[in-house]
Amino acid sequence: xxxxxxxxxxxxxxxxxxxxxxxxxxxxxxxxxxxxxxxxxxxxxxxxxxxxxxxxxxxxxxxxxxxxxxxxxxxxxxxxxxxxxxxxxxxxxxxxxxxxxxxxxxxxxxxxxxxxxxxxxxxxxxxxxxxxxxxxxxxxxxxxxxxxxxxxxxxxxxxxxxxxxxxxxxxxxxxxxxxxxxxxxxxxxxxxxxxxxxxxxxxxxxxxxxxxxxxxxxxxxxxxxxxxxxxxxxxxxxxxxxxxxxxxxxxxxxxxxxxxxxxxxxxxxxxxxxxxxxxxxxxxxxxxxxxxxxxxxxxxxxxxxxxxxxxxxxxxxxxxxxxxxxxxxxxxxxxxxxxxxxxxxxxxxxxxxxxxxxxxxxxxxxxxxxxxxxxxxxxxxxxxxxxxxxxxxxxxxxxxxxxxxxxxxxxxxx
Numbered sequence: 030x031x032x033x034x035x036x037x038x039x040x041x042x043x044x045x046x047x048x049x050x051x052x053x054x055x056x057x058x059x060x061x062x063x064x065x066x067x068x069x070x071x072x073x074x075x076x077x078x079x080x081x082x083x084x085x086x087x088x089x090x091x092x093x094x095x096x097x098x099x100x101x102x103x104x105x106x107x108x109x110x111x112x113x114x115x116x117x118x119x120x121x122x123x124x125x126x127x128x129x130x131x132x133x134x135x136x137x138x139x140x141x142x143x144x145x146x147x148x149x150x151x152x153x154x155x156x157x158x159x160x161x162x163x164x165x166x167x168x169x170x171x172x173x174x175x176x177x178x179x180x181x182x183x184x185x186x187x188x189x190x191x192x193x194x195x196x197x198x199x200x201x202x203x204x205x206x207x208x209x210x211x212x213x214x215x216x217x218x219x220x221x222x223x224x225x226x227x228x229x230x231x232x233x234x235x236x237x238x239x240x241x242x243x244x245x246x247x248x249x250x251x252x253x254x255x256x257x258x259x260x261x262x263x264x265x266x267x268x269x270x271x272x273x274x275x276x277x278x279x280x281x282x283x284x285x286x287x288x289x290x291x292x293x294x295x296x297x298x299x300x301x302x303x304x305x306x307x308x309x310x311x312x313x314x315x316x317x318x319x320x321x322x323x324x325x326x327x328x329x330x331x332x333x334x335x336x337x338x339x340x341x342x343x344x345x346x347x348x349x350x351x352x353x354x355x356x357x358x359x360x361x362x363x364x365x366x367x368x369x370x371x372x373x374x375x376x377x378x379x380x381x382x383x384x385x386x387x388x389x390x391x392x393x394x395x396x397x398x399x400x401x402x403x404x405x406x407x408x409x410x411x412x413x414x415x416x417x418x419x420x421x422x423x424x425x426x427x428x429x430x431x432x433x434x435x436x437x438x439x440x441x442x443x
Contacts, residue, residue: 049390049394083207108220123247191251192251218412367415393418
């Protein structure tokens, strides 16, 4: 039975948008929960503000200059670390990279998550002793690391801890000074373009190595695989990956096979139909030359648009027989983090800016997916969404909010 474009793409788009929306919503709640009306927000000292410490008494020109220096230094450090990861991966230090990723997740959950837990306990005056707090944090961290990296873990638990990692990192980034935060977001979006699209970009080099070896890249990746088996036909899958540790973001377009053949008779019928010369199957609305169900997503995807490498007919059947099973969408955590940072920073001003930034980010993500289907090559995931988010924030803050407040105050709109 023929399906509409919305029916084919609806589940996959929701699989992409839902975790992003959940992360942004929870970060906004956390920002409001930790903000105290009696005291000013405390800033932190990280690699993002090593050069310049923002002072409220500084002039706007001084703040912009210092924030620009902080962004240049931070992006330079990211590029340096990424080239180091390329070098390690080139010399087959994959085990070291995997252990480094595990340590990163442990550090985020234990150290940064523990700090947020302590702030919540103090903010709401929750009577919990130190021993119970440490025990709770230890169990949370150990279960989290095992859920993210161990096998045989329920996918819903893994997804929940991935969201927790994003929320913790994003909440820490929102503690940066305002000028540094906005300048850093713009600088990261620009760096993303270079890292993904430039011939000598560090991420492009890393991806080329992984593609040549046909290996997996060790990284913190969110898996949007459905938690419950569905009966719907195969649908188009998107992959939106981002900066995980030092990786720049990118987007990947895949075709996901949703149907597992239940018996051998169905297999024989499908093979006979394919080899009988009938090549007219249901076509992807975004990938013109591919039929649904002919390409499966690998367990860990490289940030390339998989538009080639698998022919129709025998090659597709061979891949499905070799891999089999149901595969889901892989999303890098970096996009989650920086989208949530933008919305969290907007939440420090007004809820109107939060709504505007959220809609801008979701719209930018949709535009990136559309461009991906047109360009048919790897595209960075941050630039469009970050550009729209920053633009809508300042337009809302400088133009829309004064207009809405003025008209509402004078009873012209209510």
